Amino acid sequence: MSRRPYIRPMSQTTWYMRNGRYKVYMLREMTSFLVGFYTFLTIYALATLASNSPQVWNSFLSSQQSTGMIALHGFALLYFLFYQTFPWFKLAPKAMPVQVGEKTLPGIYIVIGHYIVWAVLSAFIFWLAGVI
Amino acid sequence: MAIAKKAIVWGLFAAGGTLTAFVFPALIALFLLIATGNVPEGMQFEQIHVFVTSWLGKVCLFIVLFLSLWHAAHRLRVVAHDFGIRKDTLVASTVYTLAAIGTVLSAYYLWMIKA
Amino acid sequence: MNIRQIELEVMRYDPEKDEAPWFQQYSVPCQEDWAILDALNYVKDELDTTLAYRWSCHMMVCGSCGMMINGEPSLTCKTFVRDLPDKVRVEPLENFPIERDLVVVLDDVMQKLHQVQPYIVRKDAPPQEDKEFTQSRGALMKFKQLTMCINCMCCYAACPQYGLDKNFIGPAALALAHRYNLDSRDQGKSDRLDILADHDGVWECSFVGACSEVCPKHVDPAAAIQQMKIDGAMEFWKQKLGMPGDKS
Numbered sequence: 337m338s339r340r341p342y343i344r345p346m347s348q349t350t351w352y353m354r355n356g357r358y359k360v361y362m363l364r365e366m367t368s369f370l371v372g373f374y375t376f377l378t379i380y381a382l383a384t385l386a387s388n389s390p391q392v393w394n395s396f397l398s399s400q401q402s403t404g405m406i407a408l409h410g411f412a413l414l415y416f417l418f419y420q421t422f423p424w425f426k427l428a429p430k431a432m433p434v435q436v437g438e439k440t441l442p443g444i445y446i447v448i449g450h451y452i453v454w455a456v457l458s459a460f461i462f463w464l465a466g467v468i
Numbered sequence: 469m470a471i472a473k474k475a476i477v478w479g480l481f482a483a484g485g486t487l488t489a490f491v492f493p494a495l496i497a498l499f500l501l502i503a504t505g506n507v508p509e510g511m512q513f514e515q516i517h518v519f520v521t522s523w524l525g526k527v528c529l530f531i532v533l534f535l536s537l538w539h540a541a542h543r544l545r546v547v548a549h550d551f552g553i554r555k556d557t558l559v560a561s562t563v564y565t566l567a568a569i570g571t572v573l574s575a576y577y578l579w580m581i582k583a
Numbered sequence: 584m585n586i587r588q589i590e591l592e593v594m595r596y597d598p599e600k601d602e603a604p605w606f607q608q609y610s611v612p613c614q615e616d617w618a619i620l621d622a623l624n625y626v627k628d629e630l631d632t633t634l635a636y637r638w639s640c641h642m643m644v645c646g647s648c649g650m651m652i653n654g655e656p657s658l659t660c661k662t663f664v665r666d667l668p669d670k671v672r673v674e675p676l677e678n679f680p681i682e683r684d685l686v687v688v689l690d691d692v693m694q695k696l697h698q699v700q701p702y703i704v705r706k707d708a709p710p711q712e713d714k715e716f717t718q719s720r721g722a723l724m725k726f727k728q729l730t731m732c733i734n735c736m737c738c739y740a741a742c743p744q745y746g747l748d749k750n751f752i753g754p755a756a757l758a759l760a761h762r763y764n765l766d767s768r769d770q771g772k773s774d775r776l777d778i779l780a781d782h783d784g785v786w787e788c789s790f791v792g793a794c795s796e797v798c799p800k801h802v803d804p805a806a807a808i809q810q811m812k813i814d815g816a817m818e819f820w821k822q823k824l825g826m827p828g829d830k831s
Binding site (some may be wrong): 338339340341342343344346350351352354355357358361367427428431432433435437438439440 | 596598599601603604622654677678680681682688721724725743746747788790791792793795796803805806809810812813
């Protein structure tokens with residue numbers, strides 16, 4: 337009898353195609369591109385504001401108006417909600433469990449708390465921006 | 469052995485992830501409104517300029533941009549690893565340099581916005 | 584009882600004969616209340632005595648019958664034929680070297696379990712000689728779920744980060760370490776964090792969450808690892824700022 341353990345190869349580049357769970361994970365991680373894109377878009381907006389000139393700001397606003405941008409933002413909003421905001425809230429009670437007395441507070445309360453804070457914060461941002 | 473320096477970037481990643489989850493839907497929605505041509509009142513020059521001129525506005529925007537940048541940078545590093553790119557030192561220095569540049573630019577432009 | 588014919592597709596590997604693993608088909612007449620382990624036992628008893636696999640208790644306690652069932656890491660004693668299609672593929676746990684047929688080499692995780700100091704570490708003497716360490720029920724509840732681990736290693740088979748990088752300490756060992764970190768009688772947390780929060784520790788986890796989803800005992804290693812990342816990040820700054828560490 338001799339030992340000769342067999343090591344199954346694992347693809348370094350396409351391993352996530354193996355099951356649905358991994359694919360959803362990769363879609364979630366891909367939100368980082370959106371975060372990067374919108375952060376630099378906001379920095380670009382600040383750069384035009386830093387000219388302290390209404391003309392430059394207005395031309396920035398009009399440069400952002402196109403069907404392509406509507407499609408991009410619409411897609412990005414849905415993608416971000418389903419692969420960043422909702423999963424992040426869902427996983428929050430795992431990272432920060434709360435113990436009340438002897439029992440752990442059911443995670444659903446922490447998740448609901450996140451949604452309430454999100455609603456209030458979003459309403460505040462929309463109020464600041466004059467949307468509501 | 470000691471706690472690895474990854475603790476720093478992970479802390480920024482986690483804080484940034486929480487912040488983006490809360491704030492980015494509203495931010496993207498504002499860009500969407502602008503794209504449709506219905507620029508909200510608060511995004512007109514007079515109002516947004518007043519907001520970003522205030523110290524509170526500057527601080528809030530800087531915190532959002534700073535944490536979002538480092539969140540995205542760290543997660544992109546993980547994405548690169550997951551796609552099989554094994555040059556972690558190169559990837560890490562690239563994404564963190566980009567985040568640092570973004571941080572400096574944010575601070576500079578916020579500073580330059582004056583009444 | 585009704586009999587249902589199941590096509591069992593079992594991965595075979597004989598280190599003395601085979602260059603690589605291959606699949607062998609067995610047609611197994613299963614009774615309706617059978618688990619996959621019963622089907623494997625039928626193969627061993629009635630069809631092919633050469634099949635090698637590990638099992639012991641048949642009641643989700645021993646943790647030795649973990650295998651890939653239709654691609655999902657599961658205990659074969661807990662996965663029932665009635666919940667599966669007519670064709671079932673059984674493979675040894677993913678991410679581990681195959682010793683023979685369905686038996687995997689567990690040396691690596693055994694060493695990792697040992698490495699995280701999974702026992703109570705005391706810096707000072709017990710309260711009184713010959714006295715037990717007392718613990719309130721609330722303090723026990725903080726970590727009780729983590730004590731349910733039976734080392735079946737399904738979580739390692741589910742973890743792509745362990746698959747990609749075998750240096751990663753991995754889910755079960757990290758969850759076990761967290762179990763002791765959370766224990767009110769333990770004083771080894773900052774020692775342990777030096778291992779857990781080093782390069783091959785918690786930071787290698789990218790929170791895929793698959794470990795927790797496949798865990799047959801609902802231990803939730805993914806949650807434990809995220810909590811340790813928060814601990815590690817806080818402890819890092821405490822150490823840098825020269826503040827007293829956690830339960831040093």
